[in-house]
Amino acid sequence: MTIAQRLADLGITLPAVAVPAAAYVPFVRTGNLVFVSGHIAKQDGKAWVGQLGLTMTTTEGQQAARAVAIDLMGTLQAAAGDLSRIKRIVKVLSLVNSTPTFTEHHLVTNGCSELLVHAFGAEVGAHARSAFGVAQLPLGACVEVELIAELA
DSSP: OOHHHHHHHTTOOOOOOOOOSSSSOSEEEETTEEEEEEEEOEETTEEOBOOBTTTBOHHHHHHHHHHHHHHHHHHHHHHHSSGGGEEEEEEEEEEEEBOTTOOOHHHHHHHHHHHHHHHHOHHHHOOEEEEEEESOOGGGBSEEEEEEEEEO
8 A cells, every 4th residue: 555545545645845933944965864954733724832741631631733734745745746655753852831740741742653653664664753842842833743754
């Protein structure tokens, strides 16, 4: 089954690359690597605002991180031309807008990681990962994720 078929089965349509909100580009290709800039969680086209441990639950954070994964794949598709050219999702870095006492950043980030593994399969989609709690994110977003992928 292709990545496109897996996404279609999940009812996922990849968005076009979002216009950067500041002085950066959505992705950089160097050699066989693609570095995808951080994408914030969006809901209904706007920043998905919230703070884990205060206004959002871990489950809601997972849904937000999953939404980020969809946007990341849209950008990755633009960078690669076709998601079938992705040899490996190498690294995911997740920033979670959270209270100082919130400790489930890793579980929030699973929303992104699990969709990537499901879409690309375990051989390509399994990745190294870091998840951090931060005091705030751009526009008050609850989650921001960036990734590095290798092209075939």
